[in-house]
Amino acid sequence: MLGIQEAATLLGVTMRTLRFYEDKGLIAPQRAGTTRIYSKREIGRMQLILRGKRLGFSIREIKEFLDLYDVDPEHLEQVRALRARIRERIADLRKQKLAIEQTLDELLSIERQASARLEGSPVRPVHD
DNA sequence: ATTCTGACA
DNA sequence: TGTCAGAA
Known part of the structure; x- marks a missing residue:
């Protein structure tokens, strides 16, 4: 389990980016009170999100893809x-x-x- | 010191 | 997505 700062560093993004994708509903990190906790699952999802972005897919397309992954x-x-x-x-x-x-x-x-x-x-x- | 939410010269 | 503010 990683804090937002650690997760951001690991993924090569900023904390803002992680919160941004959360707002968009692509990730849902656990919470310890109000602070976010990133598990291996969130990290994996984020890596998929970042790759999708690199390939030019929209947030929505990436979200649909991720949702199917769960179901x-x-x-x-x-x-x-x-x-x-x-x-x-x-x-x-x-x-x-x-x-x-x-x-x-x-x-x-x-x-x-x-x-x-x-x-x-x-x-x-x-x-x- | 670190993170959270909301907002935008 | 950056960044700043005000609170926790």
């Missing part, structure tokens, strides 16, 4: 739900990727026109 011991329904979300996420990222590539092409095109107008001017826009 479904075998995690079958949970895995299906997760896979569905993963696919949505992949589709969304591909969509964004396409949009980025299109604007990038457009910008590069304009950049080329601008450069042509300046006829081999020594000033060349930066590339990556």
Whole structure:
């Protein structure tokens, strides 16, 4: 069992973050009076929450995923739900990727026109 | 000293 | 999510 400060340090977040996710209903640490106590379960859930965040899932999606984890011991329904979300996420990222590539092409095109107008001017826009 | 809740120049 | 205040 860890105090909020210890749990935060272990997870690489701040106490504020732990309280934030608690407010959102993603975790429910035990209490010793009013002070929070983080068990191994909360730590595990937090790690899943942080990973979900890194992968771009919303608080709500992460919460739904976590809720299934409790109700479904075998995690079958949970895995299906997760896979569905993963696919949505992949589709969304591909969509964004396409949009980025299109604007990038457009910008590069304009950049080329601008450069042509300046006829081999020594000033060349930066590339990556 | 540490944590809690509520609020936001 | 940070941060500050006022209380416990």
